[in-house]
Amino acid sequence: MYRVFILFVCFIPLPTLASHAWQLQLDNDIVTNSDGNYTGGAFIEYRRGLQRPLGWLAQRPKARDAGAQSEWFWNISQQAWTPKFLDLSRPQPDDRPYAGILMTQLGYHQYSQSLLQELRLGIGIIGPSAKADRVQKYTHKITGSMPVEGWDNQVRDQGLVDMHYRLQYRMNSGTVFTPTTQWELSAYNHNQLGNFRSQILAGLELRVGEQLSLSYQGLTRARQNWYWFARAEGGYRFNDITIDGDLPYQSEVSVEHLRMALSSGVQLDRQRWWASFALLAQRRDFEEANHSLYYYGELKLGWRY
Helix, strand or coil, X not given: CHHHHHHHHHCCXXXXXXXXXXXXXXXXXXXXXXXXXXXXXXXXXXEEEECCCCHHHHHCHHHHCCCCEEEEEXXXXXXEEECCCCCCCCCCCCCCCCEEEEEEEEEEEEECCCEEEEEEEEEEEECHHHCHHHHHHHHHHHXXXXXXXXXXXXXXXXXXXXXXXXXXXXXXXXXXXXXXXXXXXXXXXXXXXXXXXXXEEEEEEEEEECCHHHEECCEECCCCEEEEEEEEEEEEEEEEXXXXXXXXXXXXXXXCCEEEEEEEEEEEECCCEEXXXXXXXXXXXXXXXXXXXXXXXXXXXEEEC
């Protein structure tokens, strides 16, 4: 199954238009000195600009704002989840199971001064074929962290289908501190559907910085700007295969359906590159967790040409 996945990735058609960009994203709980729950992920994304908006999305009134930008993107990612006690080789039925995912997505986003829309479709695999166990064991070895003994008990191999639609709308903005420093408040909705996860999320984002009307978090037309951001979101999760997937033992944990997340960070954009760092707090993924929140850091590095 792993070979079939790699073959699919190699033959994904990519458009050949306009500007190019690459982004590397690294998630890890090492910055919070903790293990368990979502422990880490790596994402590589390629973006290519389009000359005009995509068909039906372009019909929305706000999508026709002057200067609207459109991009195709493709990414590949690997993510890992673990229970709290990594030194136990036996199953831990009262904690979240080990789970690793390898996924690729093809998508489209379009953004203007007032509106961002994003559509993504992905396929992937969960289980030993995702090779997340090898990556975590190697990472712990080179960082001198605790050996990980329980990956033989991870969620079994299964194919994944994953769809996303995101909509973000700028509600209000103004200046603060100096004439060139702006603030901005926006609302967003993020819907996810598939056997990986299905959930409905909504939230608010506050940003303070420069040239905010030319950018959204992670997307920009500005070449010399910075901003601080904070987000708060909530929603409902219907299913999560990293919790209720097929296991070699009988699990005693169940999906936590109510969602809540807080995040805050900074982003710096320059002519050819950008970088951002954020700290995130997420509501527990399963009802039986001892702590109501878990934490991790997110680093993004990008290059455009």
